Amino acid sequence: MSNSVVALTPRRHLSDRQAQTVQRLVDAAVEELRSVGYDGLTVRNVAKRAGVAPATAYNYFASREHLVTEVFWRRLESLPETRLDGRRSASSRVASTLSEMALLVADEPELAAACTVAMLSNDADVKVLRDRIGLTWRHRLQRALGDAADPAVLTTLEFAVSGAMLQAGMGHLDYADLPERLARTADLVVR
Template structure:
């Protein structure tokens, strides 16, 4: 994603780096992923990696954006029962985010997004924004005022809570999901 100036990328080397990063991420997690290990597994020099990517997070971001790694976020359904829909969705979201491989990817993407630039914009557009907008749309369908700006804040709170739990290692439990759903609905029921 963060292409550097200089010699053009060798497509074979680029794919080898992405494959190596994905393999190592799955085997060892993000914290143990290193540029040295990626270079060794890919059969390229560290200079090649640093010429094309600014960090290990950028490599993982490119792998995700190309579909080599997918995140298992659930779809939001509209059965007409907002409470049941949100409860099912938050439970599925928390369960997906509780998966060790998923957590490794989320940590990597958080690091890539924190670096800003093209990675952050692309990750937001392709990964965060669709889920955020889907949640806002579902909340709006059950709201007395579908233009209430608190709907966006509520979606921020849900995604922020899950991200916080992933980054801090806090447990991802069905009870935590239910508490989040309750807080979300209680907050939206309160007068603005």
Template sequence: MPRRELHPRQGDTLDRLLEAARSELDEVGHEVLTIRTVASRAGVSSATAYNYFASRDHLFAELFWRHLTDSELPRLTGRSSTRRLQQTTRHLAETIASAPALAAAATKALLGTDPAVGDLRLRVGAVFADRFRTAIGDPVQPQVLEALLFAFSGALLQTGMGLFTYPELADRLDDVVAVVMRGNP
């Protein structure tokens, strides 16, 4: 799987698969994309692609995690931890909104039961937690961090279900962050 140490040639194959998957996802959406079509676009066999990704959901989760970790970190200019958190959640919402097809695929993939996605689900959550910790600064109360993670993941789920848009997500999260951070400047 992609997290093992790769030889240069394997790294190149993985990069081609991920690039092909991103293009395919943007062109046809997650409902139509298959590992076979991604492999064909990348110029490798399906068997080779399955050496890297156990399933479509595994591929989508990997793409989403990389999208988050490859994105620029937000420029935190707020004087209070509340304002820095609002900047962070807004930046995360904008990052996710910048790839709508990936956001839709990741919502389904991360909510599924595919065992190959389990580690990536934890890695995605760790990205969110690390960004929130950075915004808050030391010390971070575990209950506050947990409340923020619950609120953020719930908001992402509601957005993925179509209850509101990503721009609305950012605005709503400003209010949620303010409530969670009351008493924690």
């Protein structure tokens, strides 16, 4: 089995009730981040906010990093597929795709900062989610580039979006500036 297939295999099947519990925890994590920030975030407090026993929360999320990365993953997965207009240039299509990905958490500074820290964790569950996030970014960029996507261009664009989001998450760039900066990057790289 290829690495990409392994990375996309779910850890376990969730019943409807379990899936609802996980969703409550994810929603509560966002509310808790808005309330106390990443430094004050604990799985125990998220569980309390969600009305879930702490042991149950830890059954699904091994750490706060895992929980926050799950929030980002779910947001990324909920983005609709980019509508690709063949009349637009590849550079324009890529710029739109990069912008959608970069602005995913832009309106929520607490969540954005938390995602930056959480996704750099060595936690094994975070690594699985990072792999899924990376594969999703690759899929979206490949689609925007078209069938003849140069692997070197694709890799460069992946570095650009992850680097831009890291810079914004660290406070070195403003999320609002990312679409313009990534559009310039797409123009330079995709030519």
